[in-house]
Structure formats: C-alpha cells, structure tokens
Amino acid sequence: MGPEPEARCHLCGGSLYRFDSFGARLQVTSDCRPWQAGGRLAICETCATVQRPVDAAWSAEAEAIYAGYAIYDQSAGAEQQVFDADGGRPRSSRIVEMLEPFLADAAVDVLDIGCGNGGFLRALSSRFPASRLSGTEFDTRNRAAVLAIPGTVGFYTGGFEVVPGHFDLISMIHVLEHIVDPVSFLRRACQALKPGGKILIQVPDRAANAFDVLIADHCTHFDLDSLRRCCRSAALEPALLTGSVVPKELTCIVTPTTVPVLGGDPPDPEAGRVAVTHQLAWLDRLAAHAREAASSAAAFGLFGSSISGTWLDAELGRSAAFFVDEDPSRIGRRWMGRPILAPADVAAGATVFVPLIPAAAARIAERLGGGAVRYEIPDTE
Numbered sequence: 001m002g003p004e005p006e007a008r009c010h011l012c013g014g015s016l017y018r019f020d021s022f023g024a025r026l027q028v029t030s031d032c033r034p035w036q037a038g039g040r041l042a043i044c045e046t047c048a049t050v051q052r053p054v055d056a057a058w059s060a061e062a063e064a065i066y067a068g069y070a071i072y073d074q075s076a077g078a079e080q081q082v083f084d085a086d087g088g089r090p091r092s093s094r095i096v097e098m099l100e101p102f103l104a105d106a107a108v109d110v111l112d113i114g115c116g117n118g119g120f121l122r123a124l125s126s127r128f129p130a131s132r133l134s135g136t137e138f139d140t141r142n143r144a145a146v147l148a149i150p151g152t153v154g155f156y157t158g159g160f161e162v163v164p165g166h167f168d169l170i171s172m173i174h175v176l177e178h179i180v181d182p183v184s185f186l187r188r189a190c191q192a193l194k195p196g197g198k199i200l201i202q203v204p205d206r207a208a209n210a211f212d213v214l215i216a217d218h219c220t221h222f223d224l225d226s227l228r229r230c231c232r233s234a235a236l237e238p239a240l241l242t243g244s245v246v247p248k249e250l251t252c253i254v255t256p257t258t259v260p261v262l263g264g265d266p267p268d269p270e271a272g273r274v275a276v277t278h279q280l281a282w283l284d285r286l287a288a289h290a291r292e293a294a295s296s297a298a299a300f301g302l303f304g305s306s307i308s309g310t311w312l313d314a315e316l317g318r319s320a321a322f323f324v325d326e327d328p329s330r331i332g333r334r335w336m337g338r339p340i341l342a343p344a345d346v347a348a349g350a351t352v353f354v355p356l357i358p359a360a361a362a363r364i365a366e367r368l369g370g371g372a373v374r375y376e377i378p379d380t381e
C-alpha cells in the first residue's frame with residue numbers, strides 16, 4: 001500500500017487549507033474530557049467549511065474518544081441546562097417548543113438519531129403524548145431508559161439500515177458534526193421520511209463559539225452558511241435555520257426538495273480563514289490571560305464545568321482549585337477531582353475566570369461579580 005492520500009473536504013471534495021499552528025493546543029472531547037494536543041484543523045478552499053481532515057489518524061482518534069464516551073458525566077446523566085434571561089432549562093424543551101408549529105397535532109412517528117439517554121424523546125413525549133417514538137444509539141447502555149419513555153416503540157443500535165418504517169420527523173441533535181460524510185448521511189435520512197416529513201438538525205455554531213474548534217471528535221465545525229450548503233447538497237431545503245433557539249447552536253428544519261435551490265451568498269474561503277485565525281488567536285490570548293490571573297490569585301477557580309472550563313483547566317496545568325456552576329444538577333459534585341461550587345459558596349477573595357465568549361462572560365460577571373469574589377472575563381474577540 002502506498003501512502004494515504006491527503007484528505008479532501010468531506011462535504012464537497014475540495015482541497016483543504018490547514019491551520020498549521022492548531023496542533024500546539026490541547027483539545028477537549030464532546031463529552032467534556034481533556035484531550036491531547038496534535039489535532040488538525042482545516043477549511044475547504046472551495047466551500048469554506050471548517051473541518052477536521054478526515055483520515056486514518058482522525059478516525060482512530062474519534063474511535064478512541066467514543067470508546068470512553070460518558071455523556072453528561074458532571075451531572076450524573078442529567079441533560080445540560082441552557083441559561084438565559086428566563087433562567088435555566090434543558091435544551092430539549094426549547095427545541096420541542098420551537099417544533100410545535102412544524103408538527104401537526106395528530107400522532108407523529110419520530111426517529112431520534114443519537115438519542116443518548118432519551119432527553120429529547122422525553123421532552124417530545126410530554127408535549128406530544130400521541131407520538132410514536134424511536135431512538136438510535138451506537139450501543140445499548142441507555143436502551144432500558146429510552147424504552148421506558150411513554151410512547152417509545154423502538155430502540156436500535158446502528159445506522160438507518162436497521163430501522164424499519166418511515167417517519168414524519170427525524171431528529172439529529174448534536175449528531176451531524178460527528179458524521180464523516182454528512183451529505184450522504186442526510187440523503188439516507190431522506191429515504192426514511194414519509195411524504196411531507198421533516199428533518200431536525202441541531203449542531204454547535206462554530207462562528208458563535210470559538211471553543212467549538214477545540215472539540216477533537218467534531219469533524220465538521222458548522223456555521224450557518226456551511227450547514228445550509230450541506231443540506232442543499234443533500235437536496236434538502238431549510239424551512240427554518242436559526243441560531244436563536246439555543247445559544248451558540250444552530251437549529252435547522254429541512255424538507256426534501258426536487259428542485260435545486262439557488263441563491264444565498266457564495267462561499268468565501270478567504271473570509272473563513274481570517275475568521276478562524278482570529279478565533280484561534282483569541283483562544284490563545286484567553287489562555288494567557290487566565291494563566292496570569294491564576295498565578296496572582298489567592299484562590300483560583302473556573303466558571304463552568306463543560307467544554308471551555310475543562311479545556312482551559314487542562315491548558316493551565318489543572319491549576320483551578322474549584323469550578324463554579326449555576327446548574328443545580330452539577331453543584332456539589334466533583335469535576336476533574338475538584339469541587340463544583342455554587343456561586344454563593346465561593347470563598348471571599350477568590351478569583352473566578354469566566355472562559356466564555358465575551359458577551360456571555362460579561363453577563364455572568366455583571367450578575368455575579370461586584371462582591372468579595374473577583375470575576376475575570378476574557379478580552380473581546
């Protein structure tokens with residue numbers, strides 16, 4: 001066998017521009033475990049999609065990550081809360097609310113790809129009790145929990161080929177960014193739709209959240225334009241595509257189309273390259289800022305016990321003495337061997353660094369700061 005050919009864009013086959021400095025940074029897994037440096041990040045010079053070059057090395061890495069996968073470990077399996085002005089709510093209940101105008105009141109057949117421990121199916125079941133629900137996962141560890149959800153009629157391990165029947169709605173929540181060939185994956189999903197059926201796609205928005213590029217097992221780091229292009233390549237047209245349902249994420253409802261859809265801005269790989277270079281520089285400045293804050297603090301903690309907090313703690317050589325979280329299912333537990341504290345339980349005089357995008361960090365500091373605890377926020381991007 002000769003050498004492996006250079007990976008090309010897994011959406012359009014175009015050549016890839018690689019961000020050479022990327023491999024120096026530590027990474028994190030999508031289930032929030034620190035992960036080794038040495039990753040590769042690229043942007044397609046044709047369709048401007050930011051992605052991991054998918055080759056034998058990346059595939060082996062992703063396989064190693066999934067072998068140890070433990071979703072929502074910080075909260076003992078409870079779904080991640082999404083916080084905004086209305087307070088915290090599970091992501092699934094927001095998505096189900098958004099779906100209401102798109103689903104008829106009559107019973108619907110739903111297939112949730114990558115259903116995890118059933119968070120989304122549970123939310124659907126309580127809002128649409130007449131629905132017939134099915135879920136898929138890559139192993140059977142959550143089988144009993146999923147089948148116990150009212151209305152659930154099937155649990156499958158494997159791809160579309162093992163799932164019988166056709167569906168009014170196929171949901172893929174935090175799935176598509178893991179798929180090495182997302183266009184053919186979406187095409188296969190179309191074949192499992194009933195006439196008039198819809199696909200719901202939920203992915204992280206790389207453009208809204210620089211930390212997304214650090215996630216080693218996300219092979220596509222979607223933004224609004226690249227998600228739209230991906231759907232259109234699979235002959236799917238968005239009926240809804242928005243970043244306003246869940247912060248830092250894209251929500252998309254697509255339907256099959258037989259007519260090629262034109263329009264939209266042409267891809268701009270050069271602008272994408274500049275934007276990602278800018279995001280990487282911001283992450284480096286953030287780490288340097290936090291390192292300095294840690295070295296001068298009486299007691300140093302990190303806000304959040306998810307992707308960004310876990311990554312930054314590893315970058316700082318595990319120098320956080322504690323984590324701070326507002327999610328009640330996490331408070332009082334331990335993360336990376338250190339306590340997760342409620343904001344009210346942080347000792348006076350401590351410094352808490354907030355590794356979030358600047359707008360979100362500023363809101364946290366405004367809400368929680370001003371007392372005896374110093375909340376340090378990153379510089380603007």
Ligand SMILES: [Zn+2]
Nearest residue numbers: 009012044047
């Ligand atoms: Zn491409």
